[in-house]
Amino acid sequence: MIITLSKLERSYLALFRLEGIQTEAFYRFDDLQNAFCYSQALNNSFGNGGGLFCTLQPKDIIQHCGQLDEDWRSEGNTPKTLVIKPGLQPNSNILVLNPDHYVNTKGENVPVEDCNFVWLPDYPASPSMELAHYINTDTKLEPLRQFVLKAEEVCANNIGPILLAMSCMYLQCHFKRIMDLVGHYNIPLLYSQHTQVGKTLAASCASNLIGAQNLYSRCTLAYLTGRVTGSTLPFVWDDSSSPSDVAQLAVDLGNGASGGSGPPKTKRGKDNPPTTGCIVTANFSMCNIDRAGTRTVPLMFSQLNKEKQPGEGLELQEMAKEASSAFPLIVGLFDQIKKDTVASQTNLVKKLLPMLDLRLQEGLALPLLYLRLILNELKLYRVIPAVVSYIQNPLFQELSGRPTTDQDESTLNTLITRISIIVNNKDLAEEASDHIRVMPDYIAVRPSEISKLLDMPEDQTRKILNHPGCSRGQVRLQTGNKKCYKVFKNLLTNNVVKKLEEGMTM
Structure with missing residues (x-):
């Protein structure tokens, strides 16, 4: 067996050759503490193929460990932090979207080799490539502005819920900070008793705006739990048919709780609380379900008051993909949200929907506040009255049953x-x-x-x-x-x- 050691820009690499077979193994800086940790890290790199190193003795590699450690320290290098969850990284303004694209919340691309974080796709502890997001790299706001203008035309009377859904998608990138602001989280639920009203279109556009690759349907609760704990970037659960699963997820996420299974965590294990949420589309409401009802953001879609035009939905989705260029800049706007501004916005929602539980009022106040910041940045604040009107009229009627006119007899x-x-x-x-x-x-x-x-x-x-x-x-x-x-x-x-x-x- 021949071991060739080299240092790459992003990590150390061990290249092994055995009877003509060549492969790679990754290891961390901390693994150089002793020969045992080093050899164990190499074995772990190969998972089930670890038997390849069964004859590797510490004495064979101890000199390599010492040399690598000495070289590393002499060059003044600092260890990189392995990306465990895509999205915003802890205590930083860095968005890791995929192994080759890092940006900060100022909209600046960050060279991978200069960043303190590293996503190694082949390393066992790295995230699955299914969680990678791909956005338009030409960072600017104008495509998002054009998307909103087109959405006004296509969505007509449903412009309120589609823009609030967009705001919810951006908002969920800050799950932990939401918990710090209001102490709970509300899962956005796009619903309607009618079909072909634009629920999935709205969810798909919201997904495209943050560079997500897919919508997900027929999801098990176990899969959903894995998704919300495996990334800080939200996703779309489309066409859910199980109110009980939605209710369970809403309750778990609402309290920021992690699911428990098996014995308590060992020394090696770590608690894995949720770090993001998801948008759910369904043909049912959750507001009449105890506990879970107050842990949603109910976004009801009405029947369109216009005739649909061929291809306009696909065009809007393509514009959303183009508008993903604004994602880093919009994520950075969250820094303007403080506890006092949330309280002020909640008081406004209380006036619009006084009959709701406080959790529901705060759940609506956050995306409305974020949407105000977004539209103000896009110089489209004139759209806000249409959103407020949606909350004040169709959503009010749906959530309260109160008539808005004397002629309404079905309340x-x-x-x-x-x-x-x-x-x-x-x-x-x-x-x-x-x-x-x-x-x-x-x-x-x-x-x-x-x-x-x-x-x-x-x-x-x-x-x-x-x-x-x-x-x-x-x-x-x-x-x-x-x-x-x-x-x-x-x-x-x-x-x-x-x-x-x-x-x-x-």
């Missing part, structure tokens, strides 16, 4: 008003009380029986009750425990609640 307030008329009717009050109960925080309703009293189709009653502001569960009524819809009082006007309570106490 919770209207339904509960009709129920209150029944319970104030002496002839119907006793029967109605078997199917309604007023609790301190909510009103329990049995839709099947109430529909008969209201003389309206049951599916219409359920449609009104089945929205993100309500939940379902067992409630004790006069006839025993029954499955009911829980209509929370903060979704209703005070007059409606008061009238119902008066009827129930007569």
Whole structure:
């Protein structure tokens, strides 16, 4: 066996030849402490092929260890840090996107050989190349500006959710800092009961803006956990069909918790908490699911109010790829976000959506604040009113059930008003009380029986009750425990609640 040792620009390399076979092995500076660590590192480089070095004795390589260590120190070199997770590196402004492309948050390309971080694709502890991102290397903002202008044209009335999705994608590159700012994380959920409204288009564009290679579908919870702990760069989970998996991921990420399996970590092991999130697209909402509902950023898509044009979606996606040139600059804007600005933005969202849980309000406030910074940088701040209007109108109606006009008859307030008329009717009050109960925080309703009293189709009653502001569960009524819809009082006007309570106490 012949061992040839050389020092490359990015790492040390050991080149082995054995009976005509040639291969490479990597080792770290720390592995030169003694011959055993060095030989073990070489063996580990080959994984299952480590048997190649079974006859390698410490005495055969100890002189090489000493020589390498001496050469290294005499040349004034400093050790490089191995990239374990792509994206923003710890305590730095360096974005490692792939083994050959490093940038800083000022938009400057950083020569790989001059950087203190190194991504060695063949080294066992290095990230999978599946996690590599590839962006337009000509760093500038103009392509992103053109993308937003095109999105206004293509997405029409859905410009609000698509821009908030874009902001969420950039935002998730700062997962740990989000946890420091607000103490929790909300997973962006792009959803609609309708098809072909642009959910996947929005997610695909957001993915292209940060140079991601793929969307992911039919993901297992184990795979998702590996992704959110293996990189600081977010990804897209498209067309999820399992609310329970989304709920579990939302709860885990919401608390910044790492999944546990097997015995506690050994000395060699390390805790592996999440370092990024993902955008989820689905045809269901999570807001009526306990715990998980408050750990999402609900971005509802409506039916388009324009006719689709052939090829416009593909054109928008191509423009998003071109606009990835702005990625490093946009990531750097996060430094302008402070706790006081988050609090100020949360107060604005409270005024727009007063009925929401504080976690949900903060979850919406962060992408809205980041979007303001982005559009201001692009000199397109005029688009913000359209986004605020989206929050104030369609999203408000979806999350609260409150009407925005007097003509809206398909809301919770209207339904509960009709129920209150029944319970104030002496002839119907006793029967109605078997199917309604007023609790301190909510009103329990049995839709099947109430529909008969209201003389309206049951599916219409359920449609009104089945929205993100309500939940379902067992409630004790006069006839025993029954499955009911829980209509929370903060979704209703005070007059409606008061009238119902008066009827129930007569």
